[in-house]
Amino acid sequence: MNEENNQRQSHAHIELASFKKRGLAFFIDELLLSTLFLIALYDQIAGLQDAEAMLAIINNYSFEYLLIKVLYQTLFVFIYSATIGKIVMKIQVVDVDEGVRPIFSSALNRGVFRVISEMIFYIGFVWAYYNKERQTWHDKTARTLVVDV
Numbered sequence: 001m002n003e004e005n006n007q008r009q010s011h012a013h014i015e016l017a018s019f020k021k022r023g024l025a026f027f028i029d030e031l032l033l034s035t036l037f038l039i040a041l042y043d044q045i046a047g048l049q050d051a052e053a054m055l056a057i058i059n060n061y062s063f064e065y066l067l068i069k070v071l072y073q074t075l076f077v078f079i080y081s082a083t084i085g086k087i088v089m090k091i092q093v094v095d096v097d098e099g100v101r102p103i104f105s106s107a108l109n110r111g112v113f114r115v116i117s118e119m120i121f122y123i124g125f126v127w128a129y130y131n132k133e134r135q136t137w138h139d140k141t142a143r144t145l146v147v148d149v
Helices: 002-010 019-040 051-060 062-080 084-089 104-119 123-130 137-142
Strands: 091-095 144-148
Touching (some): 019 123, 062 104, 091 104, 104 123
Antiparallel strands (some): 091 144
């Protein structure tokens, strides 16, 4: 309890990113990755007439797509402290204790748990609505905050 109070006091000068900005950043990132994924598979799905065949091809690459999402989230958060969507929305991910760019292991942890949260009906994202620091599951496990730049 005392540690939580100290943590809140140390972040008094930090403005947390709004749900709207985070949601729009999420949408931008998902749109970008989905578009790139479909472009990569274009030669396999372009001539198909059957929607079921197209879905079968896309499902065959679901593991690769999840891996790309984890790598994208990890590398961008580690290198830039933000994904492309977050950069556009002028928000970034910072370490909860230091207020600086997360270390690689935190960025990787955040990327993995973000995908897990998506797979479990986005419940890890909903968690942020009930958290004073607006932390999702992937923020909690990686000990990060999403703040305005």
